Amino acid sequence: xxxxxxxxxxxxxxxxxxxxxxxxxxxxxxxxxxxxxxxxxxxxxxxxxxxxxxxxxxxxxxxxxxxxxxxxxxxxxxxxxxxxxxxxxxxxxxxxxxxxxx
Numbered sequence: 714x715x716x717x718x719x720x721x722x723x724x725x726x727x728x729x730x731x732x733x734x735x736x737x738x739x740x741x742x743x744x745x746x747x748x749x750x751x752x753x754x755x756x757x758x759x760x761x762x763x764x765x766x767x768x769x770x771x772x773x774x775x776x777x778x779x780x781x782x783x784x785x786x787x788x789x790x791x792x793x794x795x796x797x798x799x800x801x802x803x804x805x806x807x808x809x810x811x812x813x814x815x
Contacts, residue, residue, distance in 0.1 A: 750800065757796035765789040
């Protein structure tokens with residue numbers, strides 16, 4: 714009987730390339746996740762933009778007094794600052810008493 718020589722199967726380069734591509738995809742997704750916009754901040758900014766646009770239109774057509782327009786503008790600025798705090802504030806939000814680290 715003839716003896717067969719069994720060769721040890723070597724790992725193919727395609728398996729290593731697939732694994733490396735998967736690792737790169739995971740690394741890219743992980744780096745993107747840290748750069749995403751905070752949904753609460755996004756909602757606040759959108760609300761603030763719509764609010765200030767409506768106030769600006771009403772003020773231009775002189776449908777609201779200047780005092781109300783000024784109060785609405787200050788409210789819009791406060792909403793903007795709150796949205797920025799949510800986006801760039803501390804990452805470990807355990808309480809509202811802690812502000813951004815300077």
